[in-house]
Amino acid sequence: MTLGYLPGSGLLHRSHPLTTATLAAVVSVLAFLLPGPAGPGMLVLALCVIAVAAGMRRVLLTSAAFSAPFWAFLILIHGVIGGDFATAAALAGRITAILTVFLLLLGSVHPGRLVDAMLQRGLPFGLAYLLAATLQAVPQLQQRAAAILAAQRCRGLRVGGSLWRRARAVVPLAVPLVLGALAEVDERALALETRGAGSETRRTALEPPLDRPGDRAARWLLLATVVGAAVWRLLT
Amino acid sequence: MPRLSSRLLALIPLAVGINLALGKVASATSLPVFLDTVGTVLVAALVGPAAALVTGVVSQTAFTMLDGKLMWMAFLPVQLGVALYAGLAGRYRMFASPARAVLSGLGLGVIAATLSWPISLILFGGVTATGVTLVTTALTAVGVPLEWAVYGASLGNDLLDKGVTFFLVYVVLEALPSRMAARFPAAERSRGRA
Numbered sequence: 001m002t003l004g005y006l007p008g009s010g011l012l013h014r015s016h017p018l019t020t021a022t023l024a025a026v027v028s029v030l031a032f033l034l035p036g037p038a039g040p041g042m043l044v045l046a047l048c049v050i051a052v053a054a055g056m057r058r059v060l061l062t063s064a065a066f067s068a069p070f071w072a073f074l075i076l077i078h079g080v081i082g083g084d085f086a087t088a089a090a091l092a093g094r095i096t097a098i099l100t101v102f103l104l105l106l107g108s109v110h111p112g113r114l115v116d117a118m119l120q121r122g123l124p125f126g127l128a129y130l131l132a133a134t135l136q137a138v139p140q141l142q143q144r145a146a147a148i149l150a151a152q153r154c155r156g157l158r159v160g161g162s163l164w165r166r167a168r169a170v171v172p173l174a175v176p177l178v179l180g181a182l183a184e185v186d187e188r189a190l191a192l193e194t195r196g197a198g199s200e201t202r203r204t205a206l207e208p209p210l211d212r213p214g215d216r217a218a219r220w221l222l223l224a225t226v227v228g229a230a231v232w233r234l235l236t
Numbered sequence: 237m238p239r240l241s242s243r244l245l246a247l248i249p250l251a252v253g254i255n256l257a258l259g260k261v262a263s264a265t266s267l268p269v270f271l272d273t274v275g276t277v278l279v280a281a282l283v284g285p286a287a288a289l290v291t292g293v294v295s296q297t298a299f300t301m302l303d304g305k306l307m308w309m310a311f312l313p314v315q316l317g318v319a320l321y322a323g324l325a326g327r328y329r330m331f332a333s334p335a336r337a338v339l340s341g342l343g344l345g346v347i348a349a350t351l352s353w354p355i356s357l358i359l360f361g362g363v364t365a366t367g368v369t370l371v372t373t374a375l376t377a378v379g380v381p382l383e384w385a386v387y388g389a390s391l392g393n394d395l396l397d398k399g400v401t402f403f404l405v406y407v408v409l410e411a412l413p414s415r416m417a418a419r420f421p422a423a424e425r426s427r428g429r430a
Contacts, residue, residue, distance in 0.1 A: 144257065145260040149264050159265045
């Protein structure tokens with residue numbers, strides 16, 4: 001099972017990041033617009049074809065693994081208990097379509113390229129930095145949380161037992177992590193200040209992704225599909 | 237949107253990191269809580285609701301990207317509700333004592349459950365494939381209507397989660413040295429010292 005960017009040179013890897021992001025947004029809207037279970041089913045089928053054509057079959061395995069618990073619970077609650085298997089299939093198909101297209105986006109678009117594409121379109125530097133810095137900070141703090149857990153256990157902290165004992169164990173685990181992070185704010189703010197982060201000037205991307213006529217046409221076609229589907233649903 | 241000063245640009249990624257890293261603590265103690273809004277509530281108490289709203293948006297986006305499940309973005313209104321409520325709680329000095337903090341945390345639990353309930357029910361048929369879904373399934377199996385089963389499961393979880401979250405933020409604010417607290421505009425007011 002794989003999650004995140006997968007290096008490659010397939011159809012989706014060569015596309016402009018905003019084209020793939022538009023595909024993800026359009027599929028998410030269509031999953032709710034098209035009547036189930038046939039509509040979401042067709043979307044999942046189309047995404048399977050795109051994944052195979054783009055050389056990203058592995059994404060389909062991850063999508064199946066992520067979707068399985070949703071299928072199981074939906075069939076249990078709506079099908080076995082509620083007696084409505086069609087609703088269970090429609091809801092599960094919708095979730096599978098959304099999961100698959102997002103995994104294709106994550107797998108084919110490097111976060112750095114997406115940020116470059118957004119900067120090129122006028123996204124303020126602050127917002128782009130926030131997303132990039134956050135994706136970097138999360139694994140660091142997760143590692144620190146694991147280190148604090150190990151250190152407190154070495155000092156005799158018990159994290160098992162009654163509900164009250166477990167609730168009490170949260171404080172010595174969480175507070176050092178939060179205070180440690182707050183102590184870092186000054187250092188990071190100073191580093192940002194010296195690099196001109198507070199400047200309002202528009203940045204130029206060093207290597208902006210190519211936006212070919214085919215990409216632009218694909219984006220318009222995707223948007224036209226959503227509008228067409230919405231009109232069709234309103235009329236029928 | 238607030239002007240993103242260098243201090244906010246430094247604080248928000250760390251707050252989001254706290255939101256996502258505390259999941260490890262929650263799973264280590266096997267408590268039925270997520271603790272995924274501690275960073276957002278902390279920013280609301282230290283800086284104010286506008287900065288907390290930005291933290292909420294970035295947090296939900298990062299969580300969605302790292303977990304690989306786009307549908308979590310649908311729960312963004314819950315993060316925004318938490319940010320606004322926590323900002324107001326700070327303004328009314330609700331972090332001044334542990335009792336006030338826990339009480340306002342419980343209030344947030346009701347609001348968060350009420351916000352997440354229709355999203356979970358309408359968009360996902362009540363199934364989010366987390367521990368909450370197990371409770372929903374058990375309640376449905378004993379004859380509770382699906383709508384109430386989803387609300388009941390969310391409410392039980394959110395009351396505990398937000399109560400613990402507000403208590404943790406209270407402890408952090410209490411432990412914060414005055415020199416550090418003075419660098420954040422709302423910190424002293426939130427902890428009832430201004």
